[in-house]
Amino acid sequence: MKIGDLARETGVSVRLLRYYEDQGLLTSDRTDGGHRHYTAAAPTTVTQIRTLLAAGLPTKTIRDLMPCFLGDGPELDACVQEHLQTQLQKLDSRMTDLQHARTSLSALLDASTRASQLASSRA
Template structure:
């Protein structure tokens, strides 16, 4: 499958697909003319990448996780469970910080309205 077809199939811009490849997330082979060709399972790989990006993971982390995805990509092997748990704990901490900041701003607005 050529890059344009992969783009149409996945709804992901050609530029992003090239970026995923540069980041080591997506593999292609080159034709003699230099055109990228992707494996038949490339749409599933792109879907996994998009899911992990939506979960807030940076591409460097996704690159580490990709070989450890199981099934349709919704699970991970035991070797990276701790890493995923750490990322989740980091998100929880950031959420707590944001809630405290929101509460503080609300207090400032309440005090200003009085």
């Protein structure tokens, strides 16, 4: 399968497919003319990569997890559950931090709006 065919089948741009290959997430063979050729399993690999990216995992982590997929689905071997749990905890922590920042920013905006309204009413 050529890179353009893989892009059409998966809905992923040619540029991203090249990036996945550069990151060691996807492999191809090269023709004598230097064109990439992917196996029939490549669409499944791309789907698995996209699943892990959607979960917020960095490409370095994804590269390590790719061999742990069980078949063609999104299921991963039990040996990576601890790693995924750690990633989930990090995400929860970031979400908490973002919620605190949002609350602070909202309070600042409210105070600034009240001050502006008060100044306008005095004028």
